[in-house]
Amino acid sequence: MSDQKQRVFSGIQPSGNLTIGNYLGALKNWVAVQQENENFFCIVDLHAITVPQDPKVLAEKIREVAAIYLAVGLDPRHCTIFRQSAVPGHTELAWLLNCVARFGELSRMTQFKDKTVRGGSDSASAGLFTYPVLMAADILLYNADLVPVGDDQRQHLELSRTIARRFNHTYGETFVVPKPMILSAGARVMGLDDPTVKMSKSAGSPGHYIAILDEPDVIRKKVRRAKTDSGSEVTATADKPAITNLLDIYSATTGRTIPELEDEYEGRGYGDLKRDLGDAVAEALAPIRTRALELLSDPAELDSLLAAGSEKAREASAPVLRDARSRMGLG
Template sequence: MQSRQRVFSGIQPSGNLTIGNYLGALKNWVAIQDDYENYFCVVDLHVLTVPQDPKVLRQKIREAAAIYFASGIDPEKSVVFRQSRVSEHAELAWLLNCIAKVGELSRMTQFKDKAQKGGADSASGGLFDYPVLQAADVLLYNAHLVPVGEDQRQHLELMRTLARRFNNLYGETFVVPEIFVPKSGARVMALDDPTSKMSKSSSAPGSYVAILDDPDTVRRKIRRAKTDSGSEITASPDKPAITNLLDVYAAATGRPVSEIEARYEGKGYGDFKKDLGEVVVETLAPIRERALELLDDPKELDDLLESGAERARKVARPTLRYAWTRMGLD
C-alpha cells in the first residue's frame, strides 16, 4: 500500500547539465528522498521534438543519468530510469491525445515561443504535442507532486485539466497532481545575461557552468561572469548580475545572502568572484568525479537504469491497463 506521496520529475538530456540544474532541481531531489516516493526520469523522448545527432544524444543520455546518481540520488530510495525504456509513457500519451484539445495545445506559450523562432509551419508535431507526453509521464505514476519551474507551470495546468477530463469522462482513474515547491532551490540565471535563465542548451559556453566542467574552466567562467556597475556586493533589483552570483553562493553553501553580503562588505567583485569560483568547484568536484567513474563503467550505469526501468514498469503497466479498461479497450 502506498504510504508516502509520489513525486515525479525529469530533465531532458540535451546540452550540458549545469549548476542551475543541480541547485534548482537535483539537490532538492536528493533532499526529499526520505520523505516521498520518487520517480526521477531521464526524459529522452522529449528531446526528439527537435532533430538530434544520434551519437551525441546517446552520450548525453548517459551523462544525464550518471549525473543523477553522482548528485546523490540513491537507486535504493528513488526510481531512476530512461523514459524511452518504459513504453507505457508513449502509449498513455496517445490516449490523452484523444481527449486533449487542439486549442489548448495551441495556447501553450512555450510552443508559441519556440515555433516563432523557426516558424510554426516547420515545427514538429512532437513539439506541439510535448505537453501531452509530459502529462502522461506524471499521470502514469499517479504522482501527487511535480516540481516545476515557472516556465512549466502552464504545462502542469494542462496536465491537471487532462486528468480531470479523463476522470469525468471515464470515471476516477488518475490522481490530479499539484505543483511541488521545494523548501529551498535557486533559479540560476545566465552568467552573461542575468535577465535570462541559465540554459544547458545555450550556444554560449560562457553563459553557464556545466556540472562536468573541469575546475579551471569553472573558475574561469565565474571570473568572467557579468557584474553590475558600482562595486557593492549586495542583492537588489538594480543589481541583477551580482544578485544572481550571491544566490549561487547561498544555494551552494546553505548560507543566507545577508551573511555573504556582510562577509564581503568593503571588498570588490574580484575577491568575491574568486571565492565563489572555489565554492562552485568544491560543490561540483565530487559530482563530476563520480559521474566520470560511472561513464567509464557502462555496465554499472546500464544495470542501474535497467533496474529502475523494471521498477517503473511495475507501476506504469497497471495504470495504463486501468486506463484501457476505463476507455473500453480491455
C-alpha cells in the same frame, strides 16, 4: 493511506550539458527529499527528440545524466531511475491523452511560442507542439501525487491537472490529480552572460552556463568572466540582476543567506566576490564530477542500472495504463 509515501515524478532531458542550475534548482532538492517519498526520477529522452539530436551524442548524454543522478546522491534504494523511452506506456498514454487534450490549450503554451519564435511554428515538429501532453502522460502514468517544477514548467503541470480532471469526469476516476511540489530550498539560476534569462544547458555559448562536469579551473574562469552590473556594491537588488544572480548561486551552493554574503562583501569589489564564488562552486561540484566520471567509465553497469529501473517503472505504471485503456473502451 496516510501511512503511505506520496509518489513523486520528475525528469531532466538528456540534451546539452547539465548545469549548476539543474543541480541547485532540482537535483540537490531531489536528494534531500528522496527518503520521504516514493520517487520516479526519469531521463526524459523522448522529450529531447522534439528537436533534432545527433543519435550518437544522445545515447552518450543519456548515460551521462544517469551518472550525474547517481553522483549527486540519488540512491536506487529510495528512487526509481530510468529511461522514459524504455517504458512504452509513456507514449501509449500520451496518445490516449492527446485525444482528451484540446488544440487550443496546446496553442496557448508559452514554451512552444518561445521555442518557435525564431523559426516560426510552421517549421516546428508536431512533437514540440504536443510535448505538454507527453509530459502529462509521464506524470499521470505513475499516479504521481507531487511534481517538483520550476516556474517555467508550472503551465505544463496545470495542463496535466486539467487533463486528469477532464479524463476522470468523462471516463470515471482514473488518475490522481498531481500537485506542484514546493521545495523549501530552490534556486532559479540565470545565465552568466545574460542574467535576464534562465541558465540553459542547451545554450550555444559555454560562457552562459556552469556545467556540472566542468573542470574546476574552467568553472573559476567562467565565473571570472560572468557579466556584472554598473557600480561596485555587492548587493542583491532589482537594478543589479547580474550581481543578484551571482549571490543567489553563492547562497544556494553554500547555504549562507544573501544578507550574510552582502555583509561579508561590504566595501569589497566584484572581483573578490567572483574569486570566492568560483572557488565555492568548484569545490561543491568537484566530488560530483569525480564520481560521475567513475560511473561513466563502466557504461555496462550504468545500462544495467537503467534497465532495472525501467523494469520497476513498467511494473508500477502497467495497472494505471491498463485502467485508462479499459475506461476508454480499449481493454
